[in-house]
Amino acid sequence: MTERVYPVREVAERLGVSQCSLCFWRKKFSKASASDAETxxxxxxxxxxxxxxxxxxxxxxxxxxxxxxxxK
Structure with missing residues (x-):
């Protein structure tokens, strides 16, 4: 979704999860990237x-x- 720019709706359908869950995971992953940069x-x-x-x-x-x- 983030690397190949797939729509959230399409990815959510493929994975069998809700769009809200997918958006939540994406936000959580983005924050992890920021903390990785700090690290x-x-x-x-x-x-x-x-x-x-x-x-x-x-x-x-x-x-x-x-x-x-x-x-010496």
């Missing part, structure tokens, strides 16, 4: 933060070696 954005933000924190960790791991090399 994807949050995942992207967390991946960037993880990359930054990993870089900071790697830099801090090199600090003792740097001071040990300069102490």
């Amino acid at each position: 994807d954005a949050e995942i992207c933000r967390l991946k960037k933060e993880l990359a930054r924190v990993s870089e900071e960790r790697d830099i801090l791991k090199m600090v003792p070696a740097y001071f040990a090399w300069n102490a």
